[in-house]
Amino acid sequence: xxxxxxxxxxGIAAVLALTIAPAATPAATAxxxxxxxxSAAVSETGWALRVxxxxxxxxxxxxxxxxxxxxxxxxxxxxxxxxxxxxxxxxLIRDHRRLDARLRxxxxxxxxxxxxxxxxxxRDDLRAVVARSGPRFDRAWLRLQADAHEHALWLGQRELRxxxxxxxxxxxxxxxxxxxxxxxxIRAEL
Numbered sequence: 538x539x540x541x542x543x544x545x546x547x548g549i550a551a552v553l554a555l556t557i558a559p560a561a562t563p564a565a566t567a568x569x570x571x572x573x574x575x576s577a578a579v580s581e582t583g584w585a586l587r588v589x590x591x592x593x594x595x596x597x598x599x600x601x602x603x604x605x606x607x608x609x610x611x612x613x614x615x616x617x618x619x620x621x622x623x624x625x626x627x628x629l630i631r632d633h634r635r636l637d638a639r640l641r642x643x644x645x646x647x648x649x650x651x652x653x654x655x656x657x658x659x660r661d662d663l664r665a666v667v668a669r670s671g672p673r674f675d676r677a678w679l680r681l682q683a684d685a686h687e688h689a690l691w692l693g694q695r696e697l698r699x700x701x702x703x704x705x706x707x708x709x710x711x712x713x714x715x716x717x718x719x720x721x722x723i724r725a726e727l
Contacts, residue, residue, distance in 0.1 A: 588647040592705040595696040596644045597652060599708070602689050603637035605655035605663070609681060612667050619675045621726050629682070629719060636712050643704050659685075679727050686720040 588596075606629050613626035644651050654660070666677040693709035693716070700706045 588649060588705065589701045591696070591699045592647075592702040593649050595692060595700060595705055595709065596640060596647070596649050598692050599689070599712070600637060600640055600644070600651045601655050601659065602685065602692070603633045603640065604652070605659040606633040606682075606685060607637075608655060608660075609663050609666070609678065609685070612663060613678050616667060616670070616674050617678065618671075622675045622678065625679075625682070625719075625722050625726065628722070632715050632719065636708075636715060639711075640708055643708060646704075647702070676727070679723055682723045683720065683727065686716050686723065689716050690720070 610626040610629040610633075613622055617623055617626070641651065655663075662681055666674065666681050669677050690713060693713050696709040697706055700709065
């Protein structure tokens with residue numbers, strides 16, 4: 538009886554240690570040469586605990602793209618007097634906010650830290666466009682948007698080819714028709 542009393546706390550501690558221990562150790566998840574790239578470890582809820590570097594890079598770049606598109610669209614609403622350019626700007630704000638909301642949800646689940654602003658190059662490009670006025674602004678803004686949307690399509694295609702996470706690839710796949718539609722509208726105005 539005394540032995541059982543002494544072993545009971547040790548047994549409870551062992552059970553707790555097994556249930557609290559991390560799902561996988563770094564050594565257990567290391568990739569051996571010649572094997573496929575590691576996929577994300579999955580939690581009980583089905584969401585990945587970690588996401589591979591390609592997927593993290595896509596989430597960050599796509600988020601920056603959305604931020605840049607929203608900032609550029611707001612600039613067009615301030616600066617442009619062209620009704621069609623302003624219409625495109627309103628649609629960009631609406632659609633990129635929606636796309637970014639989905640992206641942020643996935644990034645939060647994967648615990649991926651997202652940038653808080655567009656890149657320095659994106660900000661510089663927008664500053665150069667805003668320095669113009671009238672029809673010159675509109676033309677430069679449309680060119681900037683065409684380039685940005687072509688880059689966004691390229692990012693999505695790269696994610697679909699190289700990405701590992703099904704959830705992140707779904708984001709890239711689902712955003713492509715919206716981005717293509719924007720690109721068609723932009724090119725029609727150029």
